[in-house]
Amino acid sequence: MDTTWELLYQRALDAVRPHEVSAHIFVGSVGAAVLTKGGAVYTGICIDTSSSLGMCAERNALSTMLTQGEYEVAKVCAVYKDGSVMPPCGACREFMMQLGKGAADIEVLVNNEGKAVPLVKLMPEYPY
Numbered sequence: 001m002d003t004t005w006e007l008l009y010q011r012a013l014d015a016v017r018p019h020e021v022s023a024h025i026f027v028g029s030v031g032a033a034v035l036t037k038g039g040a041v042y043t044g045i046c047i048d049t050s051s052s053l054g055m056c057a058e059r060n061a062l063s064t065m066l067t068q069g070e071y072e073v074a075k076v077c078a079v080y081k082d083g084s085v086m087p088p089c090g091a092c093r094e095f096m097m098q099l100g101k102g103a104a105d106i107e108v109l110v111n112n113e114g115k116a117v118p119l120v121k122l123m124p125e126y127p128y
Contacts, residue, residue: 001114008033008041008077008109009085015043015057016081024050029081032057034065037072037102058092062099072102075116077109085112093122 001009015031030046044060055063058078065073073096078086087110088096096119097103104120120126 001112004035004075005077005109005114005116008035008075009079011041011043012057012077012079013083015045016079017045018081025054030057030078030086032061032076032078034058034061034073035075036065036070037074038070040065040068040070042068042070056089056092058088059095062095071099073099073106075107075109076119083112085109087122093119097123097126 011033012031015033017028018026019028020026026048028045029048032044034042036042042061042065044057044064046057047055047060058076062073076088076096078088080086087108096106104118106119107116108119108122109116
């Protein structure tokens with residue numbers, strides 16, 4: 001894994017702090033780190049709810065990025081509480097693809113050995 005991925009991996013892992021918020025919400029089993037093309041890193045955690053109102057760590061980090069006025073993503077890394085790298089779910093992949101020009105080229109870390117692929121490879125037959 002190169003140093004940029006190591007940094008993102010560690011920032012995502014540092015965000016992981018699993019705990020119960022209420023009888024209906026458990027957070028922090030997954031952490032994510034997003035590197036923007038401008039060089040900023042944003043992190044997020046998963047929010048698991050007893051309904052469909054939760055949010056993945058990747059979309060949480062991307063939402064923070066958008067709140068800060070940044071829109072161009074270079075790299076994304078998500079890590080489970082046991083340290084395993086997790087490729088983004090379908091909803092997160094779609095969310096990232098909808099970020100616009102250049103989104104297909106977002107690099108996604110897909111395993112702990114440092115393998116990264118462009119987002120478009122995780123979106124077969126995406127209708128541009």
